[in-house]
Amino acid sequence: MQYQLDKDLALRERAATAFPAGIYGHMSTTPLPQNYPQFIEKADGGRIWGYDGFEYIDLLCAYGPNILGYKHPKVEEAVRRQMALGDCTTGPSAIMVELAEKMIDNGQHADWSLFCKNGSDATTICLMIARAQTGRNKILMAQGTYHGVDPWCNWSRVGIPDEAKANLITFKYNDSASLEEAATLAGDDLAGIIVTPNLHEVFVTQELATAEFAKKVRSLCDKKGAALILDDVRCSYRFSLGSTWETLGVLPDLCAMGKTLANGYALSAVTGGDAFRDGAAKSFTTGSYWFSSVAFAAALATIEAIEAEDAISRMHAAGTKLREGLAQQANSYGFTLHQSGPVQMPLFLFDGDPEFRLGQAFCNEAMKAGVYLHPVHNMFICAAHDKDIAEALQRTELAFEAVKKQFGTAA
Amino acid sequence: MQYQLDKDLALRERAATAFPAGIYGHMSTTPLPQNYPQFIEKADGGRIWGYDGFEYIDLLCAYGPNILGYKHPKVEEAVRRQMALGDCTTGPSAIMVELAEKMIDNGQHADWSLFCKNGSDATTICLMIARAQTGRNKILMAQGTYHGVDPWCNWSRVGIPDEAKANLITFKYNDSASLEEAATLAGDDLAGIIVTPNLHEVFVTQELATAEFAKKVRSLCDKKGAALILDDVRCSYRFSLGSTWETLGVLPDLCAMGKTLANGYALSAVTGGDAFRDGAAKSFTTGSYWFSSVAFAAALATIEAIEAEDAISRMHAAGTKLREGLAQQANSYGFTLHQSGPVQMPLFLFDGDPEFRLGQAFCNEAMKAGVYLHPVHNMFICAAHDKDIAEALQRTELAFEAVKKQFGTAA
Numbered sequence: 001m002q003y004q005l006d007k008d009l010a011l012r013e014r015a016a017t018a019f020p021a022g023i024y025g026h027m028s029t030t031p032l033p034q035n036y037p038q039f040i041e042k043a044d045g046g047r048i049w050g051y052d053g054f055e056y057i058d059l060l061c062a063y064g065p066n067i068l069g070y071k072h073p074k075v076e077e078a079v080r081r082q083m084a085l086g087d088c089t090t091g092p093s094a095i096m097v098e099l100a101e102k103m104i105d106n107g108q109h110a111d112w113s114l115f116c117k118n119g120s121d122a123t124t125i126c127l128m129i130a131r132a133q134t135g136r137n138k139i140l141m142a143q144g145t146y147h148g149v150d151p152w153c154n155w156s157r158v159g160i161p162d163e164a165k166a167n168l169i170t171f172k173y174n175d176s177a178s179l180e181e182a183a184t185l186a187g188d189d190l191a192g193i194i195v196t197p198n199l200h201e202v203f204v205t206q207e208l209a210t211a212e213f214a215k216k217v218r219s220l221c222d223k224k225g226a227a228l229i230l231d232d233v234r235c236s237y238r239f240s241l242g243s244t245w246e247t248l249g250v251l252p253d254l255c256a257m258g259k260t261l262a263n264g265y266a267l268s269a270v271t272g273g274d275a276f277r278d279g280a281a282k283s284f285t286t287g288s289y290w291f292s293s294v295a296f297a298a299a300l301a302t303i304e305a306i307e308a309e310d311a312i313s314r315m316h317a318a319g320t321k322l323r324e325g326l327a328q329q330a331n332s333y334g335f336t337l338h339q340s341g342p343v344q345m346p347l348f349l350f351d352g353d354p355e356f357r358l359g360q361a362f363c364n365e366a367m368k369a370g371v372y373l374h375p376v377h378n379m380f381i382c383a384a385h386d387k388d389i390a391e392a393l394q395r396t397e398l399a400f401e402a403v404k405k406q407f408g409t410a411a
Numbered sequence: 412m413q414y415q416l417d418k419d420l421a422l423r424e425r426a427a428t429a430f431p432a433g434i435y436g437h438m439s440t441t442p443l444p445q446n447y448p449q450f451i452e453k454a455d456g457g458r459i460w461g462y463d464g465f466e467y468i469d470l471l472c473a474y475g476p477n478i479l480g481y482k483h484p485k486v487e488e489a490v491r492r493q494m495a496l497g498d499c500t501t502g503p504s505a506i507m508v509e510l511a512e513k514m515i516d517n518g519q520h521a522d523w524s525l526f527c528k529n530g531s532d533a534t535t536i537c538l539m540i541a542r543a544q545t546g547r548n549k550i551l552m553a554q555g556t557y558h559g560v561d562p563w564c565n566w567s568r569v570g571i572p573d574e575a576k577a578n579l580i581t582f583k584y585n586d587s588a589s590l591e592e593a594a595t596l597a598g599d600d601l602a603g604i605i606v607t608p609n610l611h612e613v614f615v616t617q618e619l620a621t622a623e624f625a626k627k628v629r630s631l632c633d634k635k636g637a638a639l640i641l642d643d644v645r646c647s648y649r650f651s652l653g654s655t656w657e658t659l660g661v662l663p664d665l666c667a668m669g670k671t672l673a674n675g676y677a678l679s680a681v682t683g684g685d686a687f688r689d690g691a692a693k694s695f696t697t698g699s700y701w702f703s704s705v706a707f708a709a710a711l712a713t714i715e716a717i718e719a720e721d722a723i724s725r726m727h728a729a730g731t732k733l734r735e736g737l738a739q740q741a742n743s744y745g746f747t748l749h750q751s752g753p754v755q756m757p758l759f760l761f762d763g764d765p766e767f768r769l770g771q772a773f774c775n776e777a778m779k780a781g782v783y784l785h786p787v788h789n790m791f792i793c794a795a796h797d798k799d800i801a802e803a804l805q806r807t808e809l810a811f812e813a814v815k816k817q818f819g820t821a822a
Contacts, residue, residue: 023503089481093450266700285565
C-alpha cells in the first residue's frame with residue numbers, strides 16, 4: 001500500500017474552516033513534514049493508527065500522557081468501575097481523598113495535594129500559593145522555559161498585555177551565578193523560583209539539571225524564605241512517584257504535576273509541604289470538572305500499575321535500547337546523532353544540521369516506515385514500548401537508508 | 412434511619428489533612444449547614460447518594476455540568492464507543508472536527524470553534540483573541556461577576572499581584588449609562604466587553620439581562636470595533652444550542668462555553684465569528700488534554716440528546732413546576748420567597764432574611780428530607796428532573812413544616 005494520507009488531508013481541509021487555522025497548539029502538524037498524519041483514529045499500547053490505515057509506533061505518547069500504554073487494562077477497568085458510580089457530581093467521591101493520600105505517601109516533599117485539570121492550572125496555582133504564603137510578588141524562572149499557556153507564561157506576546165508578565169525575572173538554567181543575580185534583582189520581594197527538572201525546550205539540546213544547580217535553587221529559597229516550585233508537569237512519573245529532583249536529593253516546596261498522572265485522563269495536581277499549607281488554604285481556586293472521580297480512579301490505577309509493573313525501569317530500559325540502537329544505525333550510515341535528555345524523554349538532533357533539514361527528512365521517512373518521531377521536540381517513552389523498540393529500530397533503519405540516498409554520507 | 416453523616420464526617424477529617432483545608436473551591440460544603448454531605452458516592456439521573464446511605468434529589472447538578480441526567484445512556488454509550496478507539500493520543504480524532512462543525516451549525520454567531528478544559532480557559536482565551544484582533548488592551552466587565560479563577564478574574568486578591576487585574580474597567584450590569592461611562596474611560600484602547608447572559612452571582616437576587624442592555628452592549632462593540640464576549644459558561648445549553656442571547660436577538664463575537672457541553676465530561680469551548688478569526692489564528696493556546704476524544708464524543712451525544720429529547724423545554728417545564736410549587740408551599744406556611752433567575756437556573760431567598768438564617772435552616776431541613784438545594788447560589792435543573800420535581804416538592808413540604816416550627820410564621 002502506497003503511503004498516502006488522502007483521508008487525513010480531507011479532514012485537515014474541514015479543520016481549516018472549523019477551527020481558526022486548523023488544529024492548534026502542540027497538536028498541530030502544520031510545522032511538521034508532509035508524512036505526519038494530523039488525525040489519529042485509534043490507539044493501543046505503544047501504537048497509533050491514522051485514518052488512512054497506517055500504523056505507527058508512537059514515540060510521542062500524546063506528548064506525555066500515555067505512560068503505561070494506551071488503554072492499559074487495569075486503568076480502563078478502574079475507569080469503568082468508577083463510571084458506573086459517577087464522575088462529575090455535586091461533591092467529590094472518597095476516591096479524591098484516597099488519591100491525595102497516596103500522592104502524599106509517595107512524595108517526600110508532600111503534606112497535602114490539590115487537583116486541577118491543565119498543567120497551566122498547576123503552575124499558576126503554585127505561583128499564587130507562593131505569593132499568598134510569602135506576601136511577596138517576584139518569581140524567578142529560567143529563560144525561555146515552557147510553564148504552560150496562561151498569560152504570565154505563554155511564550156507568545158500576541159493578545160497578552162505586558163502587565164501579565166510583570167514580576168517575573170529570568171535566569172539561565174543550570175547557571176548558579178545567573179540565578180544569584182536574578183535573586184538579587186528580586187531583593188526582599190522574592191516569592192518563589194519556578195524551575196523544570198531538566199531543560200527540555202524545543203529546537204535545542206536537552207540539559208539535565210546538575211546536582212549543584214538544584215542544590216543552589218534549594219539553598220537560595222531557604223535563605224530567602226521563598227518557594228522552590230518544581231514544574232514537574234512533563235516529567236514526574238517517568239522518573240519518580242514523588243518529585244523528579246528526589247533523585248538529586250532536592251525537594252520542592254510546591255510541585256506542579258500533570259501529564260503523567262492518569263495515563264491520559266485529564267488531571268493535574270499541586271503537591272506541597274506544610275510550610276506552604278496556609279498560603280494554599282487561603283488561595284481561592286476551583287474548576288467545573290476538577291472534582292470528577294473518573295480521572296482520580298485512573299490516577300490511582302496508574303500509580304498502582306507503575307509500581308506493580310516496574311514501569312519506570314521498563315521505560316528507562318526501552319529508552320536506553322532506542323538511544324543505543326539509533327546511535328549505532330546513524331554511525332553505520334555515516335551520520336552523527338546528538339542525543340540528549342533523559343532516555344525516557346529523548347531528543348535527537350543530527351550533528352551539522354542547523355536548519356533541521358536532515359532531521360525533518362529523517363522523521364518524514366520514519367513516518368512512512370511506521371515510527372512517529374519528532375524532529376525538534378522531546379519524545380516520550382511509555383512502559384508498553386518495551387515490546388516495540390526492536391521493531392521501531394527496524395523501521396528507523398529504513399529511514400536512515402532513505403536519507404542516506406537523499407543526503408549522501410553527511411548533510 | 413436517623414439522619415447522621417458519620418462516614419461523611421470521617422472522610423472530611425481525612426480531607427482536612429490531605430488537602431490544604433479540606434475540599435476546596437465551589438465544592439466545599441464548609442460554608443453550608445451541617446446536613447450537607449461533603450462527599451457523594453454515586454449519581455443517577457437527577458439524584459445523588461452520599462456515603463451514609465441517604466439519597467438526594469440533586470438540584471445543583473454538579474453546579475451545572477449535569478444537564479441531561481447523570482449517566483445518560485446515549486452519552487455513556489458514545490463514551491464507551493470512543494474509549495474503545497482512543498482518548499488522549501498523539502493527534503485528535505475526526506470527532507473533534509465533527510463536534511466543531513455541529514457547534515458552528517448550531518450557533519448563529521459561530522464560524523469557528525476552539526476546545527479547552529476549564530471555563531476559565533475559555534474566558535481567558537476570549538480576552539486574548541479580542542486583544543490579538545484589535546491590538547488593544549482594555550476589557551470591560553460587570554462589577555463582581557464571576558468569570559473563572561485565572562488571575563485576571565479571580566474574585567480573591569490573595570496571592571495575585573495587582574498587575575494581573577490591569578486593563579479591566581467595571582460597569583454595572585443592566586445599566587447602559589454605566590456601560591457607556593466605562594467605555595469612555597477605555598477611550599481608543601477598548602478590546603472587548605465580557606458579560607454573562609444573566610447576572611447570576613451568589614447572595615443576591617438574579618437579574619435577567621434586559622433586551623435594551625444586551626443591544627446596547629452590541630451597538631457599543633460595533634461602534635468601537637471591540638469584541639462582544641459572552642461568558643456563556645454557566646448558561647448555554649440550558650437555554651440555547653447557539654448562544655444564550657440569541658433569544659434577545661443579540662449575537663456575540665466570541666462565546667465562552669463550558670459546563671453544559673458534555674453532560675459532565677470535561678470540556679469547554681470558544682466559538683466565534685469570522686471577524687475575529689485572524690485574532691484567534693495568531694493567538695497561541697493549548698493544553699495536555701484539550702484534544703482528547705472521549706469528551707468530544709460525549710459532547711456530540713449531548714447535543715443530539717438535547718435535540719432529540721426536547722431537553723431545553725423539559726428543563727423549563729420542570730423549573731417552572733418547582734418555582735410554582737415552592738411559592739405555593741411558602742405561602743401556605745406564611746413565608747414569602749423571592750425567586751429569581753431563569754427557571755432552569757433558579758435561586759430562591761426568603762423575604763426578610765438578610766442574614767440567610769431562615770434560608771440556611773430551610774435548606775438544612777430539606778437535606779434531611781432528601782433534596783439538595785442551595786441557600787445562596789443559583790441551582791441547576793436537568794432534563795431528568797421532570798421525573799423528580801413532584802417528589803422534591805413533597806420533601807420541601809417537610810422542610811417548610813420544620814422551619815415553621817423553629818421560626819414561627821415569618822422570620
